Amino acid sequence: MASTQLHGASVGDRIYRFTTTAFALSIPLLLVLLAIEVVVAAWPALKAFHLGFLTSSEWDAVNGVFGAAPAIYGTLVSSLLALLIATPLAIGVAIFLSEFAPPWLRQPVAFLVDLLAAIPSVVYGLWGIFVLVPFLREHVMPFLADRLHLGDTPLFSGPAYGPSMLAAGLILAIMVLPYISSVTREVLMAVPRSQREAALALGATRWEMIWGAVLPYASSGVMGGVILGLGRALGETMAVTMVIGNRHEISSSLFAPGYTMASVIANEFSEATNDMHLSALMAVGAVLLAITLVVNIIARWLVWRVERRGQA
Amino acid sequence: MTDQSPVTRAGNATGVPQVGAVAVENFSFWYGAKQALFDISLNLVPREVTALIGPSGCGKSTFLRSINRMHDLLPGTRSTGRILLDGEDVLDRRLDVVQLRQRIGMVFQRSNPFPKSIYDNVAWGPRLNRRPSRSELDEIVEQALRRAALWDEVKDRLRTSALGLSGGQQQRLCIARALANEPEVLLLDEPASALDPIATQRIEELLWELKKELTIVIVTHNLQQAGRVSDRTAFFYLGQLIEYGPTDQLFTAPREERTEAYITGRFG
Secondary structure, three states: OHHHHHHHHHHHHHHHHHHHHHHHHHHHHHHHHHHHHHHHHHHHHHHHHOOHHHHOOOEEOOOOEEOOHHHHHHHHHHHHHHHHHHHHHHHHHHHHHHHHOOHHHHHHHHHHHHHHHHOOHHHHHHHHHHHHHHHHHHHHHHHHHHHOOOOOOHHHOOOOOOOOHHHHHHHHHHHHHHHHHHHHHHHHHHOOHHHHHHHHHOOOOHHHHHHHHHHHHHHHHHHHHHHHHHHHHHHOOHHHHHHOEOOOOOOOOOOOOEOOHHHHHHHHOOOOOOHHHHHHHHHHHHHHHHHHHHHHHHHHHHHHHHHHHHHO | OOOOOHHHOOEOOOOOEOOOOEEEEEEEEEEOOEEEEEEEEEEEOOOOEEEEEOOOOOOHHHHHHHHOOHHHHOOOEEEEEEEEEOOEEOOOOOOOHHHHHHHEEEEOOOOOOOOOEHHHHHHHHHHHHOOOOHHHHHHHHHHHHHHOOOHHHHOOOOOOEHHHOOHHHHHHHHHHHHHOOOOOEEEEEOOOOOOOHHHHHHHHHHHHHHOOOOEEEEEOOOHHHHHHHOOEEEEEEOOEEEEEEEHHHHHHOOOOHHHHHHHOOOOO
């Protein structure tokens, strides 16, 4: 009796272990299969255009010529712009909420900021088209170009259509802000009291304590939040597609329309009638996948470096 | 080892020289509605080590942290009475607490170096407060590390992380970090409670050296330690100062029965 019970338990254990292992392995397997599928489907386009696919700006579905440089450029620039705008804001919000806000204000504001992440991206897109883009066209762009006389600089030159890289960067900034800010808030609150006391006891003001002790202690975590935001920005499709203008062209000006990889795929997959067009879209997908991967690897490496500096 | 003497420093606004004399007058302290300290009066003597002893929760740490106003950030605390540092009331709301904390250094129970290099840890306070030049800063850092008896162990790796040091070294680094501000008073809150006997001994020897220049106040659970390092001992019990006097006298011939009961181990 006892031995059968033991035997039964070990069989149960083995089944349990087998099942969980299978579940755990299925996720990476799915990722690998997906990557292989995408690369195989992209192969004809990659073979036909070689490196030109990455460097050429010509995207002509009718004549079957495809170069994804503007989309790659647009994805990187709009995401970078979003981070440039969102990171200081998000860190400011996080510092206010974790260090300065009175307790009764803390929860509601934190909740509202986190709520930004819950808004469907198509709603952001809609708001972008009907509110943000007109506002940029009528107020912000003329102000930057004419009032501040920045119209002659490459970044702010050209006509102000409205749909633009600037609009995409701004809308992405709003969308990634809650991710950066909530991670930053968490890590700031996780900084031990002993670190704060050490700074205060050395004669630091509250601000000097935050700037000189709390933020440096939390820096790798903050970096993690920024990376999370970057990952979100790189892949965002709907809202960006609605405000970026969707033009296959690289322009130095933030006022000019652009394109992103995700937008190209979203806009054209239903119209891709010939094999080469479809393969080109798959190739865009493969490049997006690769860039996301590389960005994440660089990001991990940065975090690892910060952590190592902290420990060594 | 050093030629600085706090006694030669200029006097403050009241004309009293800054030597780190702390006079506590009728000091009481509350956490919200709960009174933690009752009418404490005592004088901390410059160039002496004063030990604060007593069972857990007796108010000795609360008292220590009142001297450099570390309670400021806690909501709902209040106090009455006066704590005079060289004649100035540190509890005065108009007093610049930032300046006060530069004059009164503090070392905590658990060593808490910043996750920065050894050099940057020691330079943290001076960079904040005095904005010294690079060579001045090098000098300040070396002096502070020498005074904390840590220089010889770390001089070849000043740029490596402070977190790579041993527990005892980290605690001496925290002492060096406090010394870099050139305080007149050094407060230590059970600085050796997390250290092994050898590291503890090094800290105690260090206090012996440092008291030539500073007023030192140390909170300790360890009565032997209080006996070894201090010139005077204050015994706290339930928020009251029961007895305060020369350490030899307090340990060999206590005036109060409760003091005797505590030091002979009948409670605590």
